Amino acid sequence: MSRPYGTGVPAVAGGLVSGVDAEARRALVREQAPVWNGIDSVEVLVHDSGPADAREERAATLLVRLLRAPAPGLLSARTVRVLGGVRPDPRLNPVGVVWAHRADAVAGGGPPPAGVTAEDRTLVERATSGAPGSRDRVLVVRTDSAGDWSTYVLALTGDDGSGPPAGFDAPLARAAFTFTVDCPSALDCAAGVPACPPGTAASPVLDYLARDYEALRTRLLDRLRTLLPDWTDHSPADPAVTLAELFAALGDRLAVWQDGVAAEAYLSTARRRTSVRRHARLLDHRMGEGVSARVWLAFRTDVDGWVARGTPVTEPFDGGLPPETVEEALAAGAVVFETCAGARITTALNALDLHSWGDPDHCLPAGATSAFLRHPKGLSPDWQDGHVLLLVPRDRAGTRGAEGRDGVGAARRQAVRLVRAPVAHEDPLYPGHRVLEVHWAAEDALRVPLPVTGGLDGGLPVTLAEALANAVLADHGGTVTETLAAPGRGQGARPRLGRTGLAWTESPPVGPRSAAAALRPDPRRAEPRIVLDDGLRRWSPATDLLSGDRLAATFIVETENDGTTRLRFGDGVSARRPTPDAPLVAAYRIGGGSAGNVAAGALATVLTRPGLPPLPAGARVANPLPAAGGTDPETLDEVRQLAPHAFRFPLRAVTSADHAEVAMRHPGVQRAVARRRWTGSWYAQEVALDPLSGADDPAAAASLAAEVAAVLETHRMTGTDVRTVTPVYVPLEVVADVCVLPGHRPGDVVADLARTFSAGVLPDGRRGFFHPDRFTFGTPLFLSDVVATAMDVPGVAWVDVGDDDERGLRFRRLGRPPADEVRRGRVDAAPREVLRADSDPGNPERGRVSFRPRSEP
Template sequence: MASSGPADVSGIDYVEVHRGGTVAQPTRIDIVLVKPLPLPHAALTGDNIALTGGVRFPAPGVEPVVGAEPGGTQVSRYTVTVPGGQPTDFSTYRLAIVEGPGSDTPPDFIDPRLSAVDFSFAVDCAADGDCAPSCPGLPEAAPPDPHFDYRTRDWEGFRRLMLDRMSVLVPGFREDDPVDLTTTIVEALAFRADQQSYTLDWIGTEAFLDTARTRASVTRHARLLDYTPGEGASARTFVSLSLTPGAASKDGYRLPAGTPVLPRSEALAPVVPAADYPAVLASKPVVFETLADLWLWRWRNDIALHTWGDERCTLPAGSTAATLVDGSEGSGPLQPGDFLLLVETAAPDTGRAQDVDPGHRHVVRLTRVTPVQDVLAPGALLDIEWDASDALPFDLPVSAQVPQPSGPAQRVVCAAARGNVVLAEHGATLPPPSHLNLPPSAGEALAPRLSPPAPQPGAAWRPVVSGGIGPLSRIAQHGPADPGPPSARALTAVDAARCLPEITLHDAFASWTVRRDLLASGRFARDFVVETGPDGRPQLRFGDGTHGLAPTVGDSLGVSGRFGTGPVGNLGPDALGHVVLPDADRRVPVSSVTNPVAASGGAAPEEDAAVRVAAPEAFRRQERAVTPADYAEAARRFPGVADAVAVSRWTGAWQTVIVHVDRQGGAGVDAAFRTGLLAHLESFRLAGFDVAVREARAIPLDISLAVCAEPGELRSEVGRRVRAALSPAGSHGTPGFFHPDRFGFGTALYLSVLLAAVLAVPGVQSVTPLVFQRFGRLALGELDRGVIRPAPTEVLELRDDPSFPERGRLRISTGGGR
C-alpha cells in the first residue's frame, strides 16, 4: 500500500465480509482505508457505494446509511450493510467508492487505483482445493524422515527404528556390521526401551480391575470399592481325647495350646514323640493345632447323663440343658467355657455300639454349671446349660428299652458326654512350637525364610516368604463387636473375608504384626501386609515411614508362622488320630485321639473372576448410616439381631438415633450385648449424632380358643397338640406359631392365620376364637376386625408361661372327641 501522498487522500486497504447465518439475515461489509481521512471529507452514504458483479444473482443493494468509525477527528473504517433477502452466488463481486449514483469516478479524497476491490460473498464456504497459488521456481521439499511407529513395543522394533534413523543422519552408515560400536549402543538402547515399554504396559494393565492380572492389584482395586476378597481360610474342628482307664489322677495332664494333631495312620501310635515330628512334616501332611490349653482328666472320658429315673429318656432336638453325673471328686470339675461332646454310644433299637448313628455327635460350649442332688439317686450331679446357638440339632436317646428274644426288655444306656474336647485349627507352626522342646537344628529344612533376607539401599523391600509345608494359614479374626464368649457353633463358623495370615516377624528389638492394611498404622508401628506375589507366593509389604515403619537397610528379620489352609483341611469325622507331645510327656496315657465332627470352614482364595463381578457391586452396600433406616439396617447385620427399628430424636443438645432391637429367640438386651452393638454401630455413625440402644417394646397377647376334637380323638391329647403347635417352644425341634422370631417390629397378627395353624393340627375338627386382644387392656374390636396391629416400635409376644401371664397368655378349652 502507498504510504505517501496528499494528507487528505486515501484508498481501500481491504474489506471484511460478515455474512448472516441465513439469506434472510443482513450481511455486513467493513471497509478499511489505507489511512484515516479528516471528517469534513469522510462523509459517505449508500449512494457512494457501488456493488457490481454476480453470475446467477445480481449485485445486491446496500442501505443508504453508511456507518463510520471515527478515530478522534478522522475516519479509518466504514460499515456497509446489505439488507437480508438478497441472495448471492459464488462469483466475484466488486465494491467501489464513487461520487454518486450512476458514476464510475471516485471522490476527490479517494485514490482512483485504490477506489475498488474484488471480493466474494462465499469466501468462507467449504472447498475441495487449496486456494494458495502455485509459485514456480521454489526449491523442492526435502524427503520425509523415516516413519516412526509409536506402536513399537519390542526390542526388534526399537532396534529397527533407531538404525533407520542413523542411516538418515550418518550417510554411509552400515547397519549390517554387528561389531560396530554404534550398532552395539543402538541394541543396548533398544533393550532398555523394551524394558521401559514392558513397565508401561504392565502399569497400564494393572491400573484397572478388568485388566489386572496380579492378585495384589485385583485385591487393591476391590478394597477401593469397600469389597474385601477372600484370600482363603483354615478349617476348624474339635478334637476329643481319651486317657487310658486306670487309677484316677488328681493332677491331670496339661495339653498346651499349639499341640499338633495328625491325620490317622496305622503306622503311628496315639502319641507321637516330638523327635519324630520333623520327619512326619517332611511328607507335608494335613496338620491341625489346638487353640487353647486343655487339662485331660480320666473321669471326662465318658460322663454319664442322668435320667432322673426315666427308663426311656431322650434329649429332644433344641435342648440347651442336661444333667450329668459328676465323677470329678473335686479334680478337674466342669466349668463355663468348657467344650462338651454329646454322642450316641449305642443304637436305641438294638443296643449295639456298632449300630450307632455317626451323625448323632454334637459339641456344645457350657455357659452354666450348677451342682444339684437327686434324693432318689445319691451322688453328685451337675446341671449344665449351653447357648441357644448350640442347641441340640437332633433327638438324642439317653436310655432305651431294647426288646430281647426272650424275657423282659433290657434297659440300655444310649448316650454319654465327653469332656476332654478342645478346638483345633488347620496349620502347622514353623519353626515347631517351643513347648515341644525340639533341638534348634530340628526342622530347619522346613523353616520359613525371607527372600531377599534383608532390605537393600535404593529399593523398596518386598521379600517373598518361601519354605513351609504349604500356603500360609488364614486364621479367623473375631472383631471387638462380636458378642462373647462365642459358642461352639460360632467358633467353627469361619468368614474368609475376616481371616488374616498367621505369620510373625522378629527383629532385634520387637515383633512385627500382620495387618489387613497400613492405613491406621502409625509411623513407628511395626506392621506389615501380606499380599500374593506374581508367582503365587506370599509377599510382604512394609510401611513408608508415615503409615507403618520401614525396615532399616541391612536389618535381618526372623520369620515364624503357621502353614496349611484351604479346602484340603475340611476333613471328615474321625480323620485325625494322633497327638504330638514332647519326649518328656510321651508316656502320657492317651488312648485315643479323634475329631468327632467334620472339620469345616476351609476355603480357597476367591477367584479373580468372581472378585471382578462382585467388587463393582460392593458400593451398593451402605457403609454409612445417614437416615434412621440406615441405622436399622446396620443393626440387623450384628450377630443375634432378628429385627431393628430406628427413630431420630432431638435431645436438646444434639440429634440422637434410638435403635430398638429385637433379639433372636426373644432374648433380652443385656449390658454385654448393648456394648457390642454400640461398638458395631460406631463405624456407621455420623459425626454429631448420638446412638442409643433400646430393647423392643413387647406387647403381650391374650388369646382364648375353643377347640373341638374329631370323633374318636382323645380331647386332652388334641389340646396338648394345639398348645405345642402354638407355644413358642414348639415340638420336636420345630418352633411354635408364637416363636419370638416370627414377629418383628410392626408385624400384625391376623386371626385367620392363627385359626389356620390350629386347624392344621391333627385331630382338630373346628376352632372358635373367644378372646383375641392385648393382655391387660380392654378389647378394642380386635376380634371383630380379625387383626391385632402393633406400633412400628412394638413386637407382639405370647410366651405361654403360667408363671408370667403378663408376657402373653394362651387359654385352650377342648371339647368333642372322647
C-alpha cells in the same frame, strides 16, 4: 583490555537466497564468469556509541564485500535496499538506507563523502585495516535503524529500482543477514540446507497386531527377504533365522509386559492379585483372603495334664509309617489343625453320662438348653461358666460315637457352652455318683432331639448319650519354620515364602457367646499367621504401612494367584526398614480355606512340634463334630463386584432409618427399629433390637446390645446419643375350640396342637408357630394363619376361633378387652411391639394359646 570500537562478523555465510546455494554460485562466477560481479558477504559493524542521537534508535553500518570492484558511481543509496525481514510489507518496521559509499572513499585521505563523519571513517578504517588494498571492493552502507531479530536481505538494484545493477549476477545481487551479530548463539552460521534432500527408503508395512512370537517371526523373515534378495538359506540353522527368532521371542516378551502394565493399571482389567488388592484398598474394600476352619477337639487322657497352645493334630494313618512332625504331615498332603489356646485335661472330664432320673425312655427335646450329667463321686470335674461340652450319642451296646466315624447319631452331636456354674444334686438310685445340672447358651439350643436313655438293664436305664468335657478349640493350619533370604538394600526387595498356602485365621474369641459362635470365624477379621525374627526384634504383619510410625516393625503380606506369598516392608518413614543383609527367620502356618472343613472323625493323630511340651500319657484326640467356618479367598471377579459397592456403602447414621439399618447388619439381630427422642436437653436415637433367638437369656441379650451399641458408636453423628433397648413384648391370649375326628384321641390332638403353637423347636426341627424368630416389630397375628395351622394337625375336623366371653373364646391381647380383632381378622402390633404367646405355665404373663377339644360339632 579495551573492546574495539567496532567489530563485525559475516552475517550469513553459505545461506540460501531464493533457493540458490550462494557459495556454489560464487565459485562458478569467480572461475567461469570473471566479468560478472556479486555480493561475497555482508558484515554488520557493532557500535559502542553511534553517530545518531541517543534519543533516536541507533543506526547500523554494513560492510558489503563484493567479488570485484564495481565501476565508480555505480552503487549509491538509491541502488541499495534493505528488505524487511519476516515482514513482507516494507511499511512495517522499515529499515532505510541513509547513504552508501565505497570503503576507499570513506576511509581515504580526501574529504569524506556527504553524511560521513570522522567516527564513521575511523570505524571503517579499523574494519578494513587487514586488507586496505581491497577497499574498492567493499561497499559501506549506513541504515537508519538496527532492525529486529529477524533475517533481512540486502539487495542491489539498478537506477530504476528494478533488477540487479549492470554487471552483477542476479542470484548474487542479494544477500541475507541479521543485525543481531552481538547476541551469542550456539548455532553453526555456516550450516546450510542441502539443495536436494536425500531420498527416503520406503518403510515396510507395519502390522501393529503382530505381537506374539509367530507373528513377529513371520514379519521379521519377510523383511529380511526384502532387504537381502540374495539370501536363500531359510533353514532353522541359518544365523539370520536364529537372530530373527531371538528378536521375535524378545518382542513377544516385551509385548506381554506392555499389555500387563496397561492391564494392571485398572481394577476391571488387572490380573495380578496384588494389583486388585491395592485397587480395592483405594475404594476402602479389603480383599478377603479367606479364613481357616475351626473344630472342637475332644481329648481323653489316663493322667491329668495340660494341652499347650498350638498343639498340632492331623488325620489318622491306617497304613505305613505315620508322620510325626508338621512338616511330614504337610508333605504327605494331610490336613493339620492346631489348638487355639492351652487347656487342662483331666480324667474326670473324659466322658460324663447324661442322667435321666430313672426315666427309661428319656430324650432331650430340640431347643433344650439344660441337662443333667452323672459322674463318680471320687472324681471332681472342676469347671465354671464358659466351659464347653460335646454332647454325643452312643448305641445300646455302649459303643461311643466320639470318634465320629461309626455313624452313630452324627446329626445329634452338638457342642454347648455353659452359661452358669453347674448345680450339684444327689440321686439315691446312684449312691456312688453325683448329678450335675448344667445350662448352656440359648444359641446352642439342641437342633434335634437327643436320646438320653433307652430301656432298662439290671433295673437301671441304659444311657445313650454322654458329654465330653475335655474340649479344646482348634483351627486349620500347621506351623513351619523357614529362613528367608535377606531383603537387601533396595526398597523394592520383597522376600518370598518358600511354601504356598499361608493360613489366615481369626484370633480366638475371648468368652464367646456360644460354642456355635466359636465355629463361625469372620473372614473380615482374619489375619495372616506369620511372624519374623531378625535376631534383634520380632516383626508382625499389619493391614497397611501408612498408619505405622517409622519404628514400627511391621510388614505387609501379599499373596498372588498361584498361592505364593511375598512380604513388603516399610521405607523407614511409614514403617521400619529391615536391617540390610540380615536373614529373617519366618514362622508361619500352612492351611486355611474350605479345605479345612473336614468331616467328623477326620482328626485322630497328635503330632510333635519343637518347643511344645508333650501330652499326658495315654492322651488321645478326636473330633466328634465336623470342622466349620473355612472360607476360600475372594476371587478377582468377586472383588471387582464388591469393591465399588463398598466404596458407596454409607459409613454414617443420620436418620432413624440409618441407625436401624446399621443395627440390622449384626448377624444376631432379626430386625431393629429406631426413633428420635427428646431427652430434655438434647436428641437421642433409641434403637430397639429384636434378636434372632435367646431373647430370654439376659447374658446373651446384654452381650448383643453391647456389640450393637459399639457399632452404632462408630456411625452416629456428633452430638447425638444412641442407646439400645429391648422390644415392647405384647402377650396374646388365644382360646379356641377344636372338633376331633373319630378315631383320634382328643388328648393326643390337643398335645399336637400345643407343640405346633409352641414357642420352641418341634421334634422334626421345624419352629413352632409362636417361635420368637417368626414375629418381629409390627408383625400382626392373622386369624386365618391360626385356623390354617390348626387344620394341618392330624385329627382336627374344624376349629372355632372367636372372641366370646360367654363361650370362653379368646383372640386378643392378654388382659385387654376385645378391640374388634375377630372382625378384622388380625391382632395388630405397633412398630415397636412384638407379639408373643409362649404358653409357659411358669411365666403366664408371656401369653398363652390353648385348645379345648370337642368330640362332635
